[in-house]
Amino acid sequence: MEGNLNLTLKIWRQKNAQTAGKFETYQVSGISEDMSFLEMIDVLNNRLIEEGDDPVAFDHDCREGICGMCSMYINGRPHGPNKGVTTCQLHMRSFQDGQTITIEPWRAEAFPVIKDLVVNRSAFDRIIAAGGFISVNTGNAQDANSLPIPKDHADDAFAAAACIGCGACVAACKNASAMLFTSAKISQLALLPQGQAERAKRAEAMVAQMDEEGFGACSNTGACEAECPKGISLENIARMNREYFSAVFTSK
Amino acid sequence: MAWLSKSLNSSLGKKLLMAITGLFLVSFLVVHCGLNATVFFNDGGETFNKGAEFMAKNPFIRTMEIVLFGGLLLHILDGLRLWIDNKKKRPVAYAVVDGAANSKWYSRSMGLLGTLLLLFIIIHLKHFWYFSRLTDNLTEEHTLFHEMQAIFASPVVVVIYVLGCISLAYHLLHGFQSAFQTLGWNHPKYTPTIKCIGAAYSIIISIIFAAMPIAFHLNLIH
Amino acid sequence: MTKLDAKIPEGSLAEKWTKYRSSVSLVNPANKRNLEVVIVGSGLAGASAAASLAELGYKVKVFCFQDSPRRAHSIAAQGGINAAKNYQNDGDSIFRLFYDTIKGGDYRAREANVHRLAEVSGNIIDQCVAQGVPFAREYGGLLSNRSFGGTQVQRTFYAAGQTGQQLLLGAYSALQRQVGMGNVQLYARHEMLDVVVVDGKARGIIARNLVSGELERHFGHAVLLCTGGYGNVFYLSTNAMGSNVTAAWKAHKKGAFFANPCYTQIHPTCIPVSGDHQSKLTLMSESLRNDGRIWVPKKKDDPRKANEIPEDERDYYLERRYPAFGNLVPRDIASRAAKERCDAGYGVGASKMAVYLDFAAAIIRYGKAEANKRNLHQVSDEEIQALGKEVVKEKYGNLFDMYKQITGEDPYEQPMRIYPAVHYTMGGLWVDYNLMTTVPGLYALGEANFSDHGANRLGASALMQGLADGYFVIPYTIGAYLASEIRTPALSTDSEAFVNAEKAVQEQIDKLMSIKGTKSVDYFHKKLGLIMWNKCGMARNEEGLKMAIAEIQELRKEFWSDVRIPGEANNLNPELEKAGRVADFLELGELMCKDALERNESCGGHFREEYQTEDGEALRDDENFAYVAAWEYLSESKFELHKEELKFENIKIAQRSYK
Ligand SMILES: Cc1cc2nc3c(=O)[nH]c(=O)nc-3n(C[C@H](O)[C@H](O)[C@H](O)COP(=O)(O)OP(=O)(O)OC[C@H]3O[C@@H](n4cnc5c(N)ncnc54)[C@H](O)[C@@H]3O)c2cc1C
Ligand code: HEM
Numbered sequence A: 001m002e003g004n005l006n007l008t009l010k011i012w013r014q015k016n017a018q019t020a021g022k023f024e025t026y027q028v029s030g031i032s033e034d035m036s037f038l039e040m041i042d043v044l045n046n047r048l049i050e051e052g053d054d055p056v057a058f059d060h061d062c063r064e065g066i067c068g069m070c071s072m073y074i075n076g077r078p079h080g081p082n083k084g085v086t087t088c089q090l091h092m093r094s095f096q097d098g099q100t101i102t103i104e105p106w107r108a109e110a111f112p113v114i115k116d117l118v119v120n121r122s123a124f125d126r127i128i129a130a131g132g133f134i135s136v137n138t139g140n141a142q143d144a145n146s147l148p149i150p151k152d153h154a155d156d157a158f159a160a161a162a163c164i165g166c167g168a169c170v171a172a173c174k175n176a177s178a179m180l181f182t183s184a185k186i187s188q189l190a191l192l193p194q195g196q197a198e199r200a201k202r203a204e205a206m207v208a209q210m211d212e213e214g215f216g217a218c219s220n221t222g223a224c225e226a227e228c229p230k231g232i233s234l235e236n237i238a239r240m241n242r243e244y245f246s247a248v249f250t251s252k
Numbered sequence B: 001m002a003w004l005s006k007s008l009n010s011s012l013g014k015k016l017l018m019a020i021t022g023l024f025l026v027s028f029l030v031v032h033c034g035l036n037a038t039v040f041f042n043d044g045g046e047t048f049n050k051g052a053e054f055m056a057k058n059p060f061i062r063t064m065e066i067v068l069f070g071g072l073l074l075h076i077l078d079g080l081r082l083w084i085d086n087k088k089k090r091p092v093a094y095a096v097v098d099g100a101a102n103s104k105w106y107s108r109s110m111g112l113l114g115t116l117l118l119l120f121i122i123i124h125l126k127h128f129w130y131f132s133r134l135t136d137n138l139t140e141e142h143t144l145f146h147e148m149q150a151i152f153a154s155p156v157v158v159v160i161y162v163l164g165c166i167s168l169a170y171h172l173l174h175g176f177q178s179a180f181q182t183l184g185w186n187h188p189k190y191t192p193t194i195k196c197i198g199a200a201y202s203i204i205i206s207i208i209f210a211a212m213p214i215a216f217h218l219n220l221i222h
Numbered sequence C: 001m002t003k004l005d006a007k008i009p010e011g012s013l014a015e016k017w018t019k020y021r022s023s024v025s026l027v028n029p030a031n032k033r034n035l036e037v038v039i040v041g042s043g044l045a046g047a048s049a050a051a052s053l054a055e056l057g058y059k060v061k062v063f064c065f066q067d068s069p070r071r072a073h074s075i076a077a078q079g080g081i082n083a084a085k086n087y088q089n090d091g092d093s094i095f096r097l098f099y100d101t102i103k104g105g106d107y108r109a110r111e112a113n114v115h116r117l118a119e120v121s122g123n124i125i126d127q128c129v130a131q132g133v134p135f136a137r138e139y140g141g142l143l144s145n146r147s148f149g150g151t152q153v154q155r156t157f158y159a160a161g162q163t164g165q166q167l168l169l170g171a172y173s174a175l176q177r178q179v180g181m182g183n184v185q186l187y188a189r190h191e192m193l194d195v196v197v198v199d200g201k202a203r204g205i206i207a208r209n210l211v212s213g214e215l216e217r218h219f220g221h222a223v224l225l226c227t228g229g230y231g232n233v234f235y236l237s238t239n240a241m242g243s244n245v246t247a248a249w250k251a252h253k254k255g256a257f258f259a260n261p262c263y264t265q266i267h268p269t270c271i272p273v274s275g276d277h278q279s280k281l282t283l284m285s286e287s288l289r290n291d292g293r294i295w296v297p298k299k300k301d302d303p304r305k306a307n308e309i310p311e312d313e314r315d316y317y318l319e320r321r322y323p324a325f326g327n328l329v330p331r332d333i334a335s336r337a338a339k340e341r342c343d344a345g346y347g348v349g350a351s352k353m354a355v356y357l358d359f360a361a362a363i364i365r366y367g368k369a370e371a372n373k374r375n376l377h378q379v380s381d382e383e384i385q386a387l388g389k390e391v392v393k394e395k396y397g398n399l400f401d402m403y404k405q406i407t408g409e410d411p412y413e414q415p416m417r418i419y420p421a422v423h424y425t426m427g428g429l430w431v432d433y434n435l436m437t438t439v440p441g442l443y444a445l446g447e448a449n450f451s452d453h454g455a456n457r458l459g460a461s462a463l464m465q466g467l468a469d470g471y472f473v474i475p476y477t478i479g480a481y482l483a484s485e486i487r488t489p490a491l492s493t494d495s496e497a498f499v500n501a502e503k504a505v506q507e508q509i510d511k512l513m514s515i516k517g518t519k520s521v522d523y524f525h526k527k528l529g530l531i532m533w534n535k536c537g538m539a540r541n542e543e544g545l546k547m548a549i550a551e552i553q554e555l556r557k558e559f560w561s562d563v564r565i566p567g568e569a570n571n572l573n574p575e576l577e578k579a580g581r582v583a584d585f586l587e588l589g590e591l592m593c594k595d596a597l598e599r600n601e602s603c604g605g606h607f608r609e610e611y612q613t614e615d616g617e618a619l620r621d622d623e624n625f626a627y628v629a630a631w632e633y634l635s636e637s638k639f640e641l642h643k644e645e646l647k648f649e650n651i652k653i654a655q656r657s658y659k
């Protein structure tokens, strides 16, 4: 008993991709405000293990908001109630004693559930493999300072590159669209001089892969931007649209 | 041309079509609204009837009418296709969704608002377009203006029109700026202006449209 | 001792690598297509190696336990990456980077490797920029640098506080490009559980598909372990939850020597522990020490809030003790100094196990500079504060946000509370100049090997090393081995060695599952962590280490009879994964203590209380301990020590001083 928060948790439990899942309700007590959300789940899991039950499976690794692995849909919002925060960085001081918290996995056709709160996000890797790179073999590079890049371009590229690939944008979007993720990479590379050579090809290939993976279209609701823990901007989607349309009409 | 159909069938292409046809309809509404607003001159429909006649006779306008129907149809079909496709992308729904936390309800309800609009447009076309173009009922004595007076006498019709205009307002409140985003026009310098114009346009045009049936009904126009 | 041959090329230090590269055996492109390389790990070392080898034409398989290679723990590195570019014209050079690294490592690293690292450091920056890594830039469009601990030049390249992320995403995109081209096969959510050795050579691995629980056999003409560090043996560390020693430890048990296991880096600036629930510790990048000043109250147990303590009642103990380097002394020194103050009763915060890292002075300094830049005159103090905060926000915004998120305190308004935490492990698999372990065909890259950092790593050098190993070293050195393997056909994974290896792995899993005891894996892990932290942490002594060894042995027994793993082995089962890792930590911990016990000196991250100067500085013994301790596994709790003498021919070995 480290703290004094008592909570009711409704958590999605699903044994594996083949079986149907359902919600289970758990009570946890003595939760400290200084705990992270995942540490609160740790407390629950330790109890479940002691009681001989299967603990709740969830993805996590760095627990500092950078690896993009954690992924919980908390009370109707990806990564919970706070802005600019991943699940692992969400702390219990954001909740009240007696609250009921519903926890679901990311839901999208392209992100099938593996177990409980764990989903398969390998579609993102395939989108990157389709064109999210600059083709430069090791050893081919020129001196780094031979290519000055205006600071604001570099800063914009960095802001787009800050995406952690968590998939909250997909989870938040009513269409399960991956536009924010895909556009962030397309933008980063389109903003840099190094990315120019493959610009058109990249936009076409990545969009095609994104569609093939089963993500929805964009309705410009802005939910992705609002829920993105890294503040990736909708401007990137606009830029992707520009990149794509100009590629469509100019590429060979 | 395989590249074109492939691109237009991509998620981005479908949206491009949506935005272009949507903005086309937006521009049509300016003309439509401007012309119809002449009923407020309260000149017994004189200016209005003149305009209507011009629209009915001018070959360019007649051609544009076909383009307009084409555009509308494209917008509707593409919209419905997107709506259905997008729904399938989340086969298992969330139990709890706090949509208000991250987006406006009308931005999430474009399909619904569009369908309401479609129903309204069908009724509206039946009332006026069918009457003026496909029947012989239009005469010197019974002008389109008179037909409006007749139709808006019914309170039910007025309510339907007002609801239609509300749907339009919300559809465009999101749709206007959304179309620019889709076309790739998003920039800190001018996006706020686009949003501002979009909101003003949606609200003003819907109020003007809604004012007509109300005014007719209350006999403020004669 | 005869067993260890570092294979350092002949010639003068500066020429070794150049000469080596032009004389090393090559594999022709047609043969490369038939040579398969298994790479375990997709961090900076693994991803860069995989991309580079695939570009050369080798058939590559990559494994990682996360759901995507982009999530390897390198992603979390914050501060920066060093390179001897001398873009700042402040006197940097390859030799100086080499020198700083050897000195920073307290003269316990191999000269030839470190020099090579310094030589290729510049190429890394070039390569990353070409890949589109958005490093910080100046207004003129050229790259920006910052300084890091243990150096007096500005040679650290960075991307805000997310340098590791940006570098890894660069390597990851290069890797994904090869995946897309079909040159690399990717196995995410796979954990390597053993190396397969055939006729004395590494020929593949056994991996568990973490989703289905199935064991898989994978052949490779060579196997590269790029599996990161083992700091999680302490339970609480800045490492990711999944970071582990399993791959390296299994290799160790198959014949790879483990070098310098006791060299652990305790990072001085981490967010202090807040309670028993704590699952991991969060680093506040070393770059903060560029601008933050570290202090404690001059009065013991001072109950006042930080902002209420006047300037002359603050003890800026690093500036006081080390005037030459001040707040930028190397990590081992800064950490010990913090511990010393807290142990003496000057600690702050509720637990009294913390010191302040204060930005007030920096905010004013930057605020004034900014006001000048913008030509503002007669600005009020508040305006200066506001301007200064803006600058600080641009530099460290994400770190400040993270701090606030975790502690609920606003570091723009009050100083951060920090305390040292386990961060990096300099020890690792022993490798020769080619990065090959003592098992032929088995390589170790990145944090998983021991090679470049001696007894203490300088900040921003791990990223450099991981990428150097993967991009610029292994593509050459692997040729030396594979050139003689072109006649080896791909072995069938039905061969006896594979079958037996898989069987052994299966048996361990079955055994773990069958214990059905009463305590969770975390229970054992926490206990182990506490033993290690208290007795083999920032300060060690003979008595404590001996006790620790006994305690660990006891704990291991208890683990194997009382651990409880729920669920099934043929399904996603995080508890089973953790159990396997903790089982290995329970063996590694013992070896770390043995190594620490053997090393009767203090150097770098290894501080033996018995060996210190009068003013509490580490006391090295170069006469007797200038060697790499490479341990051979014999049987449970039995290890044999082999020594690789370290020869310093280009640097005068000296007492390390930052005063
Ligand atoms: C918080 C933090 C901040 C840091 N900041 C800096 C910094 O600013 N500058 C700097 O130079 N260094 C920094 N470091 C150190 C540096 O980040 C690491 O040393 C370096 O990134 C390690 O890279 P790696 O490729 O060796 O291993 P990792 O990136 O740890 O990758 C390990 C890989 O191995 C895989 N793996 C492990 N075990 C298995 C197994 N059994 N089976 C299958 N796969 C396995 C993992 O999936 C992962 O892909 C920091 C470290 C931390 C923890
Ligand atoms: C006067 C009539 C209409 C106008 C002016 C109009 C205008 C617009 C505009 C500008 C957009 C935004 C395009 C974009 O986001 O890029 C839009 C979107 C949409 N419209 Fe309409 N529209 C009208 C009628 C309809 C009708 C009748 C439907 C019927 C189904 C409809 C369905 C939709 C849908 C579903 C969208 C959203 C598409 C998406 O977000 O993916 N619209 N409309």
Ligand code: SF4
Pocket (backbone or CB within 6 Å): A162, A163, A164, A165, A166, A167, A168, A169, A170, A180, A181, A184, A224, A227, A228, A229, A230, A231, A232
């Ligand atoms: S765009 Fe934002 S929400 Fe989407 S994957 Fe990247 S970081 Fe996550």
Ligand code: FES
Pocket (backbone or CB within 6 Å): A059, A060, A061, A062, A063, A064, A065, A066, A067, A068, A069, A070, A086, A087, A088, A089
């Ligand atoms: S666990 Fe890495 S971002 Fe949350």
